[in-house]
Ligand SMILES: Nc1ncnc2c1ncn2[C@@H]1O[C@H](COP(=O)(O)OP(=O)(O)OP(=O)(O)O)[C@@H](O)[C@H]1O
């Protein structure tokens with residue numbers, strides 16, 4: 001028997017509020033040969049995690065496995081008793097969760113947590129287990145494999161923690177490993193290292209795995225087989241190559257299309273007047289403002305940008321680079337400590353309480369997480385009516401009328417108005433968020449990762465909506481995202497932020513091909529492509545020697561820059577360099593050099609395989 | 610109704626029934642009682658339970674069941690009013706602290722900490738010694754006693770809610786503090802604060818009963834449940850229902866409310 005896992009006609013049902021049952025997994029069947037990786041792909045709510053959990057004989061609260069067969073090795077998982085299940089979990093089947101941070105106890109050393117399963121199942125004496133863990137750390141390309149186990153979870157980075165979680169799952173030599181969206185919470189630049197490490201151990205140890213993800217490009221790198229799920233049903237399954245090159249199902253095609261965002265053209269007539277927003281040399285941060293005028297936790301430094309009327313500026317950078325902080329500073333939620341903000345030429349007071357209501361109205365902010373951005377105890381109507389009353393003084397009747405119009409504008413039915421917003425889906429919530437911003441009739445909308453929490457298909461619809469609104473209403477956007485392909489698809493100009501500093505800015509067309517700033521280059525080359533074997537050919541991040549930086553205002557990317565110029569980058573602040581095509585970069589390299597370094601990156605990687 | 614019971618579970622349903630029973634008694638007790646509270650119905654004192662006197666007679670030969678039905682309104686009424694007072698003051702101050710600047714927040718918090726550090730029974734004893742016992746004073750004392758506890762919970766909740774994105778959105782809209790506090794923060798606090806209110810109510814019942822037991826609570830001729838236990842102390846040796854029944858009444862009231870609240874809490 002070569003199939004390690006066999007799932008046949010699996011049905012999982014959930015009990016709804018009023019005792020009715022809904023089937024969340026409908027007759028799903030697949031099998032995994034020993035040593036292969038099978039990917040479960042689908043949007044949220046498609047049942048992928050439910051299936052993955054069922055492989056461990058586990059059903060979430062309120063759900064149960066109603067029928068079907070799940071076999072792992074020779075064991076029928078559905079027939080196991082509670083106690084037998086416990087010895088199955090962790091030992092023969094193990095699980096790597098989406099958020100490693102919540103899987104680790106912050107107060108315990110990492111090694112102790114990793115060895116917990118071997119201790120519980122008494123599979124290995126401590127010393128041997130430790131040696132094995134160190135081997136795994138090495139295989140997963142973790143730094144300092146000998147000593148990383150004695151650190152605490154907060155002393156390692158998110159990507160490292162995710163790999164440590166994998167080590168925890170692999171320590172018992174399980175027959176089957178389940179990876180549940182293990183890289184979704186990571187930055188692209190980190191994701192690529194983690195994927196590479198996973199792929200390496202999987203291949204080296206001949207592990208059989210289930211890889212749950214919503215990202216086709218990631219799946220293309222990791223899986224041999226793909227099962228496409230939608231609303232609990234299998235839409236299509238087959239070898240990875242076939243699924244991404246020759247899909248037979250419409251839904252799969254839709255997913256594929258959403259994974260390659262189409263460029264949305266900017267047909268708005270640009271008026272060459274003063275920009276809607278001009279940011280000049282702004283610095284900002286959190287905490288008490290010290291005597292030198294700098295905040296206790298400085299984040300942004302010397303940011304300048306301009307957004308002409310009717311255009312969209314994309315802001316991109318990894319998590320923690322200060323993207324949201326920039327949006328907050330512009331919206332007035334944190335006062336800039338230096339520099340000025342100008343709204344259509346008129347200087348905005350830095351102190352929030354000095355801004356006029358009209359100045360507030362003209363800049364609206366839409367937050368990343370639609371769930372927390374809508375007050376759960378307000379109805380949709382109330383949420384949308386407030387800005388109408390607040391800014392425009394509309395009376396009851398006018399408000400009702402306008403709320404309908406707004407809902408129509410964001411393509412939602414008018415009947416939704418009476419509902420409390422807790423009943424809406426993620427995509428609907430994000431539309432309400434947008435409608436609330438539109439209610440103010442603003443000149444500029446700050447969109448902070450508005451599509452990041454959404455499924456690709458829903459996100460595509462929101463992006464389309466943004467583009468349409470821009471045409472209809474001539475609003476400008478500042479579009480913040482960590483995903484360069486989305487930014488390239490919807491923005492006219494792109495600004496790259498690294499550690500609170502602007503490192504590159506230019507028209508979107510310049511982000512299609514080098515020359516780039518070395519950080520932009522890393523960012524672009526870390527986005528997985530929808531083709532098998534991309535991971536192997538992508539540039540390998542090199543281990544860099546530590547630098548001893550001397551001087552002020554040095555390049556923020558210095559520590560991680562693969563092409564830094566020894567002696568120069570660590571002593572002199574880099575200049576702003578205007579490239580021939582129109583984008584500007586903050587780097588010591590000349591344009592010709594940057595051309596060279598980018599291609600060098602790829603060449604080096606190709607040579608190493 | 611059936612659905613409600615299944616949602617609450619067994620413990621919750623028992624709790625709700627007990628609490629409901631006591632609410633009815635405190636509202637209609639004086640009307641429904643077989644005798645007046647002061648009426649002497651038998652020359653025998655500390656009579657056991659009988660058909661004529663369902664809970665026996667007390668130390669003066671009065672009907673125990675009538676006295677309980679009459680006294681419940683003091684216990685429930687004062688406790689309810691005091692808990693409400695504490696809830697309003699605590700929630701109001703907590704909300705105000707959370708949306709105000711650091712200085713205001715700090716000073717209110719320290720004041721509340723100071724109040725919290727005074728043992729509540731001693732505070733009550735001192736106040737009663739100074740001003741003499743009366744229903745309004747009891748209400749005020751118990752209300753003030755439990756305000757800091759409510760304040761702490763309310764402030765913690767409000768501070769948390771204050772960091773949510775929807776509050777940031779409202780702030781970025783240019784909304785004032787009052788709107789933020791009352792329209793955005795408060796509605797999301799109501800539910801946990803109601804649960805807290807139920808718990809405070811139980812505490813107040815216990816504090817009131819113990820004050821009355823010491824003779825410092827509700828004064829004769831009126832008597833709440835705690836006073837009933839006290840005045841029938843001498844019946845303890847005979848195991849008279851006159852002392853057991855009011856004690857059981859206090860227990861069933863507090864346990865009932867507690868069970869009900871616990872079952873609500875599990876469901877959020
Ligand atoms: N209220 C705060 N107090 C102190 N530091 C903060 C606060 N909010 C954010 N920071 C820090 O500021 C830095 C930038 O945060 P910011 O939210 O702007 O990042 P971001 O680029 O939006 O990241 P992400 O992509 O994860 O949303 C981070 O290091 C963060 O830890």
Ligand code: SF4
Nearest residue numbers: 555561564569587588
């Ligand atoms: S200035 Fe130097 S360190 Fe910074 S990006 Fe350019 S080459 Fe790299």
Ligand SMILES: [Mg+2]
Nearest residue numbers: 323324368449
């Ligand atoms: Mg952010």
